[in-house]
Amino acid sequence: MKCVNCGVDNNLKERTENQGRCKNCNHTFAFEPTSMDAKYKFTDPFFQKIITDISVNNTLYFTPKQFFYALDKRMNKKNNQWNGWKSCGCLLIFPLTFFTAGISLIVGLAIILINSYLQSKSLENKLSIRKGNAKLIQISGIVCLIIGILFSLSFNSFPLFVSSVIFGMLLIYLGTTQINGLSKSQGLLEPPDKLIINQNLFQEWLNRWQQINGTITNMLPSVRQQNTPATINPDITAYSFDRVVVCDSAEVAQLLIANNFHFENNCAVLSVTGYPEDIFSTVMEMLRRNSDLKVYALHNASPRGVSLVNHLRISPNWFLNTDVTIYDLGLLPRQLMNNSQVFIQSSEESIKDAKKLSVDVKQDLTEAEITWLESGKYVELESFSPQKLLRVVTQGIAKSTQPDISNNALIGIDDNYNSGGGITMFAVDSFG
Numbered sequence: 001m002k003c004v005n006c007g008v009d010n011n012l013k014e015r016t017e018n019q020g021r022c023k024n025c026n027h028t029f030a031f032e033p034t035s036m037d038a039k040y041k042f043t044d045p046f047f048q049k050i051i052t053d054i055s056v057n058n059t060l061y062f063t064p065k066q067f068f069y070a071l072d073k074r075m076n077k078k079n080n081q082w083n084g085w086k087s088c089g090c091l092l093i094f095p096l097t098f099f100t101a102g103i104s105l106i107v108g109l110a111i112i113l114i115n116s117y118l119q120s121k122s123l124e125n126k127l128s129i130r131k132g133n134a135k136l137i138q139i140s141g142i143v144c145l146i147i148g149i150l151f152s153l154s155f156n157s158f159p160l161f162v163s164s165v166i167f168g169m170l171l172i173y174l175g176t177t178q179i180n181g182l183s184k185s186q187g188l189l190e191p192p193d194k195l196i197i198n199q200n201l202f203q204e205w206l207n208r209w210q211q212i213n214g215t216i217t218n219m220l221p222s223v224r225q226q227n228t229p230a231t232i233n234p235d236i237t238a239y240s241f242d243r244v245v246v247c248d249s250a251e252v253a254q255l256l257i258a259n260n261f262h263f264e265n266n267c268a269v270l271s272v273t274g275y276p277e278d279i280f281s282t283v284m285e286m287l288r289r290n291s292d293l294k295v296y297a298l299h300n301a302s303p304r305g306v307s308l309v310n311h312l313r314i315s316p317n318w319f320l321n322t323d324v325t326i327y328d329l330g331l332l333p334r335q336l337m338n339n340s341q342v343f344i345q346s347s348e349e350s351i352k353d354a355k356k357l358s359v360d361v362k363q364d365l366t367e368a369e370i371t372w373l374e375s376g377k378y379v380e381l382e383s384f385s386p387q388k389l390l391r392v393v394t395q396g397i398a399k400s401t402q403p404d405i406s407n408n409a410l411i412g413i414d415d416n417y418n419s420g421g422g423i424t425m426f427a428v429d430s431f432g
Helices: 012-017 044-054 064-092 094-099 102-121 127-154 158-185 199-213 250-258 280-288 308-314 348-355 367-374 386-401
Strands: 243-247 268-271 294-298 325-330 410-413 424-428
Touching: 044 064, 064 199, 102 127, 127 158, 243 250, 243 386, 250 268, 250 386, 268 280, 294 308, 294 386, 308 325, 325 386, 348 367
Parallel strands: 243 268, 243 294, 294 325, 325 424
Antiparallel strands: 410 424
16 A cells, blocks of 8 residues: 555565654555455555545635535445456356356356446446446346357357357346336436445544544535624615525535625525524625516525425515526436436435425426436535536536527516516536
């Protein structure tokens, strides 16, 4: 394992003899993979690489939850790569099995079938991983057919020919059936993803890393409550903003502000919970001066998230009795249901919240979206990397400047609410 301080490689013997320190610079290793649970084994460079990647070489700030998702995703990928290598190893024994007894062939194929099929069925794997394992079963069948037929012709063995055809076709059939089943399950019927790690374990690793390597400078601290209004120059408050992004959580609002999103896009950034507290009231006063204000709602794909837009247009604390235009940037279920790359979770709490959705909120959703939400599924904004989140929000705002309903860049949503104002609604039809 390489030392993250000096880059010198240390083998297990050297790390052990030096009490877990680098032989060159005496820097302590934060993690020892040989003493960790098999499914959690990772090294200091592995942990550091995730920090570097999520911050784009320390140029972007990120939240602890974004780091949590990034670590879980990378570990999930690492575990499935190992499973893939195990399956490939089984493929390599194919030629050997043809030289040995028929029972050896059956055992070899059984290993491939069991490992790949179970991986294709495992709800701990993402849909793309499950499909990959199903495709591996198909490939196994093709390899079995080709090699089996070649060897049967070489040795003029009819039993070997029949066995190869039977087992090869069986693998192809099972792989194809599983792929078709997974394709049908995509969207509404797709099972939610499962996390490999939990928050307690993540916090333990995080504390260990920072204790040894110092504070992760680009990881944002918890949102601080600042109830004392800040003093703002009156010359500034005389102006207003043309745009405001309203987030459903203070953490996402903090992320956008920390990465200078408000400067680069010339807009205010607030959370529906009142963040940032010290300037919230002042910014709201500035926004209400602009009759041409455009509002962008950014939220999780959850019952509470999809209720954000309705809250903004009917709440007297926000935009009731105004003529503002509201754009729903997402996350919306329709943006995610056919995307196997997003991390979909589920909870009993989400099921209960979905059952309580008002008629006003539901009429902006399709039947498929309502069904998706009522199954308890949800996707958090913080499951996306900072770079991805910043890019798609910027793109969503750019699309709103030239609404093109014909190519579905933006979808018009009828406003049938008796809110006392002429609010215009649009929803961005894609996220990313």
